Amino acid sequence: xxxxxxxxxWAQVVAESQDVAITGVVDPSPDARKAFEREHPCLPWFPDxxxxxxxxxxxxxxxxxxxxxxxxxxxxxxxxxxxVLAEKPLAADLGDTVAIIDAADAARCxxxxxxxxxxxxxxxxxxxxxxxxxMGKPGFGQFRYLRNRDGRRPGINRYPLTMRxxxxxxxxxxxxDLIRFCHGAEVDVISCRTWNPAWSMYAHDANVxxxxxxxDGVEVNYIGTWSGGWNTPGFEWRIDCAHGVxxxxxxxxxxxxxxxxxxxxxxxxxxxxxxxxxxxxALLAAFRAALRGDAPQPCDGRDHLRSxxxxxxxxxxxxxxxxxxxxxxxxxxxxxxxxxxxxx
Numbered sequence: 305x306x307x308x309x310x311x312x313x314w315a316q317v318v319a320e321s322q323d324v325a326i327t328g329v330v331d332p333s334p335d336a337r338k339a340f341e342r343e344h345p346c347l348p349w350f351p352d353x354x355x356x357x358x359x360x361x362x363x364x365x366x367x368x369x370x371x372x373x374x375x376x377x378x379x380x381x382x383x384x385x386x387x388v389l390a391e392k393p394l395a396a397d398l399g400d401t402v403a404i405i406d407a408a409d410a411a412r413c414x415x416x417x418x419x420x421x422x423x424x425x426x427x428x429x430x431x432x433x434x435x436x437x438x439m440g441k442p443g444f445g446q447f448r449y450l451r452n453r454d455g456r457r458p459g460i461n462r463y464p465l466t467m468r469x470x471x472x473x474x475x476x477x478x479x480x481d482l483i484r485f486c487h488g489a490e491v492d493v494i495s496c497r498t499w500n501p502a503w504s505m506y507a508h509d510a511n512v513x514x515x516x517x518x519x520d521g522v523e524v525n526y527i528g529t530w531s532g533g534w535n536t537p538g539f540e541w542r543i544d545c546a547h548g549v550x551x552x553x554x555x556x557x558x559x560x561x562x563x564x565x566x567x568x569x570x571x572x573x574x575x576x577x578x579x580x581x582x583x584x585x586a587l588l589a590a591f592r593a594a595l596r597g598d599a600p601q602p603c604d605g606r607d608h609l610r611s612x613x614x615x616x617x618x619x620x621x622x623x624x625x626x627x628x629x630x631x632x633x634x635x636x637x638x639x640x641x642x643x644x645x646x647x648x
Contacts, residue, residue: 305353305377306368307331307340309459310391314368315344317584324592330356353377357384364414364595367391370463371473375400375407378415382407387414389591392481393473394608398616398637405605405642414601416591417608421478422485423586425574426557430541433550433572435488439561440546442487444523447479449555450538453530455505464530468508471530472498472615476512479528480618481611489518490610495627496618504531514618555579606642613639 307315307329318326328348331337337349350356357380365381367374367390374395381388388408394417395401408415421427434442455465464470484490494516498509510531516524522543532538541552548563556579560569577583593599616637617628634640 305330305356305365305381306391307333307336308368309461311336311368312340312343313580314366314584315340315347317581317588318366319344320581321585321588324588327362328356328359353380357381360384362386364389364591370461371396372463372467375404378404379407382411382413385411385413387416387591387595389416389418389588391418392608393417393477393612393615394605395612396467396473398613401605401609401612402639402642405609408605414591414595415605416587416594416601417603417605418584418587419478419481419485419603419608419611420580420583420587421482421556422603423583423590424556424579425577426552426554426559427482427486429559429572429574430550430552431486431488433559433561434486434543437545439548439550439563442520442522442543442545442550445483445525445541445543447483447524447526447528447541448538449475449479449528450532450534451530452532452535452537455530465505466507469498469615469619470506470508471510471512471528472619475530476514476526476528476618477611477615479526480514480614481608483516483518483524483526484611484614487518487520487522487524489520489522491516491614491630492519493517493627493629494614494618494621496621498619498622501529501531501533503533506530509622512618609639609642613637613643 315326318324326347328350330350330353332351364387367377367388371393378388394404464474494514496514499511500509504510511529514526539555543550551560551569553560559572561572562569590599590602594601617630617633621628634643
């Protein structure tokens with residue numbers, strides 16, 4: 305469901321995947337239909353979800369729509385007995401996210417979230433280096449993502465221009481999720497500041513700066529922006545460890561390491577991968593393997609809720625000017641019911 309830019313990308317992902325096919329596309333926009341059918345013609349098209357669900361016979365649903373409609377859409381899909389693979393964030397409201405997870409549980413339907421960057425070769429390799437202590441125990445990290453994202457250019461989602469906390473909920477969530485995933489650890493404490501530069505085209509905060517203490521004692525300093533002062537992007541994720549450093553030098557690739565006395569970094573060999581496509585193909589394969597009972601559910605609703613709760617705790621930290629303990633945040637917002645105690 306959803307035939308915008310990301311919906312067309314998912315259609316290509318499905319086309320390149322084994323033993324899977326699109327049997328219906330849902331989007332009310334005539335313009336979206338024209339653009340979609342130029343790339344993916346001859347697919348059944350429906351203007352609304354109710355009409356699309358009436359024929360039945362579907363195995364699962366790909367939900368590729370803005371997050372403010374996910375709750376109602378998921379309820380319809382779960383009522384039809386369909387597992388859902390949804391784009392992140394699952395919702396732009398913590399209560400709606402909990403309601404979606406509860407609806408999936410009540411219908412006994414699988415729910416996964418499109419955190420496809422976990423499936424990039426660089427993310428998989430970085431996780432292996434960090435969780436395996438290959439450079440000794442990690443001690444602290446710096447994650448820097450600087451971009452001037454033109455939210456008005458053709459072929460890009462427009463709704464972030466007017467949403468609250470667009471950077472945190474649309475981009476930073478990927479980065480905080482990767483920090484959790486690659487370290488194999490949860491965040492114990494987050495101190496955060498969000499703000500909007502005077503020149504920003506976004507209606508709300510396009511800058512995020514966080515300091516996080518992980519459950520294994522690692523300290524992570526994060527800064528991200530969609531309103532940078534230079535059109536050339538800047539990215540580096542460096543983790544300092546007991547015996548050296550591990551550095552990701554490009555957003556979707558380029559991992560390198562160095563021992564303390566090494567004069568320069570050494571690249572870690574990685575397979576070639578197309579970001580947004582090959583990682584999504586791997587995620588879709590994992591989702592379908594879980595539906596067959598051959599693997600655990602990838603990026604499930606509860607796992608995603610931990611990353612989304614971290615975003616909302618960061619927003620609370622910025623608004624209250626205080627550090628937030630995630631165990632307290634979970635308890636105050638009734639998340640322990642779904643997540644259990646904060647792991648250590």
